[in-house]
Amino acid sequence: MARRPAHQIRAVVFDAYGTLVEITDRRRPFKQLLEQLPRESTFRQAFAQTVMSEPMDLEAAAIRFGIPLSPKTLDQLHHDLDCELASIRPFSDVIDCLHALKQRGVKLAVCSNLAKPYAIPVQRLIPMAWDAISWSFEVGAIKPHEDIYASACQQLGVSPCEALMVGDSEDEDYVGPLRFGMQAMRLRRGSLSLTLDTINSLSELPNLVR
Known part of the structure; x- marks a missing residue:
């Protein structure tokens, strides 16, 4: 005891x-966004700390780190985020x-x-x-x-x-x-x-x- x-x-x-x-339905949309960065990018290490220490959504994080996203990819990330949030x-x-x-x-x-x-x-x-x-x-x-x-x-x-x-x-x-x-x-x-x-x-x- x-x-x-x-x-x-x-x-x-x-x-x-x-x-x-x-979270009962893990989709990890922010991690998916991180994976859009090249492996050799110096921004990868700062990504998690930045998105948790500043008020930003997926689109703002993509802009902040210079990650180009097609409208289709962004829609899919938003869908995964919505599913994940709904499963909490x-x-x-x-x-x-x-x-x-x-x-x-x-x-x-x-x-x-x-x-x-x-x-x-x-x-x-x-x-x-x-x-x-x-x-x-x-x-x-x-x-x-x-x-x-x-x-x-x-x-x-x-x-x-x-x-x-x-x-x-x-x-x-x-x-x-x-x-x-x-x-x-x-x-x-x-x-x-x-x-x-x-x-x-x-x-x-x-x-x-x-």
């Missing part, structure tokens, strides 16, 4: 994809967990690396009264950079040590937040080998937060 956080928790900050919601579903343990935390007086935030089109489905599918939202494309920084965690804590009005980060990525949702001064717990769905700082379901979380 996971241990209780060491300090009083005033806010829980959640990662989005892989933690709160999942919240995990079954999410809503009950969030309501239980709210009832305990805990503030809630979402902090996630994503491209702009992927933000709306999270807020539509989980219509909570979020106390803070820290999207990478709005903050201009991606996890594990401290600026994105700082944005969440500042919006929440809590010090880092009073906030618990919960997510499925070791670097982005565990190591990075700890380095910034937050508390952190990693979500590993279906895992049978758990450390004291991991949970395998969000249903465990309310009882761990004082």
